[in-house]
Every structure is written in C-alpha cells, then in structure tokens.
Amino acid sequence: MKKFHSYIILLLTMGFIVSACKKTPPPNFHHGYFGMFEGKYVVYNVMEIEHDQPVDKHDTIYYQLKTRWGDTIIDNQGRIAREFHRFKRNTPADSWVLTDVWMGVIDGVRGELVEENERKVKLVFAPTLSKQWDANAYNMLGEQDCYYRDIHQDTTINGVLLDSTLVVEQDDFVSLIDTVRKYEVYAKNIGLVHKYSKDNFYQFSTGSEVFKGSEVYYTYVSDGYE
Numbered sequence: 001m002k003k004f005h006s007y008i009i010l011l012l013t014m015g016f017i018v019s020a021c022k023k024t025p026p027p028n029f030h031h032g033y034f035g036m037f038e039g040k041y042v043v044y045n046v047m048e049i050e051h052d053q054p055v056d057k058h059d060t061i062y063y064q065l066k067t068r069w070g071d072t073i074i075d076n077q078g079r080i081a082r083e084f085h086r087f088k089r090n091t092p093a094d095s096w097v098l099t100d101v102w103m104g105v106i107d108g109v110r111g112e113l114v115e116e117n118e119r120k121v122k123l124v125f126a127p128t129l130s131k132q133w134d135a136n137a138y139n140m141l142g143e144q145d146c147y148y149r150d151i152h153q154d155t156t157i158n159g160v161l162l163d164s165t166l167v168v169e170q171d172d173f174v175s176l177i178d179t180v181r182k183y184e185v186y187a188k189n190i191g192l193v194h195k196y197s198k199d200n201f202y203q204f205s206t207g208s209e210v211f212k213g214s215e216v217y218y219t220y221v222s223d224g225y226e
Contacts, residue, residue, distance in 0.1 A: 029125035033166060034111040035191020036082055036104050039225040041068035042191055045158075049215040051200060058210070064089050065218065066096055067191075068226065073103065075114075081105035084113065112138070123186065127151050127166050135170065146170050155185065157193055157220045164188040177202050179213075193220035 035042070044065045051058050070083030084104045087096035103114040111123035119138040124131050127148050135144040147169050155165040170182040178201055185194035200213030 043221040044218040051210040162187040
C-alpha cells in the first residue's frame, strides 16, 4: 500500500514539474498590421484633389504609388528601423520612379513612420477598441487623436477580399465652414490598404463650393514581395 501511495505521489510530482516547465505563449501584439517585412510592397491607385477658389483652381490628379520596406538601419535614437521606399508612376504602363525614402520602426507598442522628417505614430499595439493615442506626439504638428474601430474584420477593397483589417480613425469634424475627415485602413501582413483624407474650407458667399482645401485617396491594388 505504501508503494502504491509513493507511486501516486511520484506521478503527481512529475505532473506538477511538467506543468511548470510549459512556457506561457507570448501575447500576440498583431505587429503584422504595420506590414514592416523586408521586401514587402503595396501598390495603390491614388487620387489627389486641390481646391483654391480665389484663383479658380480645382485640380485632380491620378497616379499609382508603390511603397516597399527596405533594409534595416539604425535611427537617431539607436533603434533598429527599416527603410520605407515610395515610388510613383502616372499609369501602369509607365516605369516606377523612386520619389522618397522614409523610415519605419516598431518600438514596443508603437508602429512609427517618419514622413518627410515628421515622426508619426500610425498604430498602437495590440489593437483594441479602448486604445487612443496622439499620432503627432513626437513631432511639432498639432495634436491628432486616433482610435480604432472595426478591428480584425473582413474587408473587400477594389474587388479583393482582405480577411483581417482594422480602421484607424484620425479626424472627423464638420462645421458650417469646415469639413475634416481622415482615416486609414490596415490589413494584417500587408499594411496600409486604404487612406481617406479630406480637409476643406468653405465660405458662406460660395454656398457649398469648396473655397480652399485638399483631398487624398489611396486604394489598394496589389501587394507582394520583391
């Protein structure tokens, strides 16, 4: 009987040891939404509109944009970052032309992108509906409070089904003389797939016509590695 009890105690002890040795899986911060993988590229159709009523200017331009993550670098804070290349072409028949080399980094819970020397917090990990942050916390631009909506949702853009996306709300303001509406959509393991930015100013004398302002729209076309 004593041997049986000893055997049971030995089995229980071994069970506790095995349980203790099992590692708790690390939390999933969903960094893939930033899309910061070497060689990862995304192609967009872009429409830009500029309004300037005093000179009777309402110009619309169309082009394609390709972004691609490049080599790792060390930024001015000693962090491991990655180059972010931007290419443009007027039509799909044209060759890509490199226009900008920006930089991105994932620093703990922040996905940062340095755009024209302005460091912006594009995403905060892990994405939840309770997250709020200032995209311009590390630059001299005005405060831009952001938050998430529609996290981990299926979205179809330009006829392509993207099975896990989220929306970053950036600005939503309407008055008698202003309309400011900005948001971005990110897809897991791709990055930015849609951008909507409208910042228009009206005058009472012009009715509903935009007096001054700008609009920018990015629409996902394709992605891959190169």
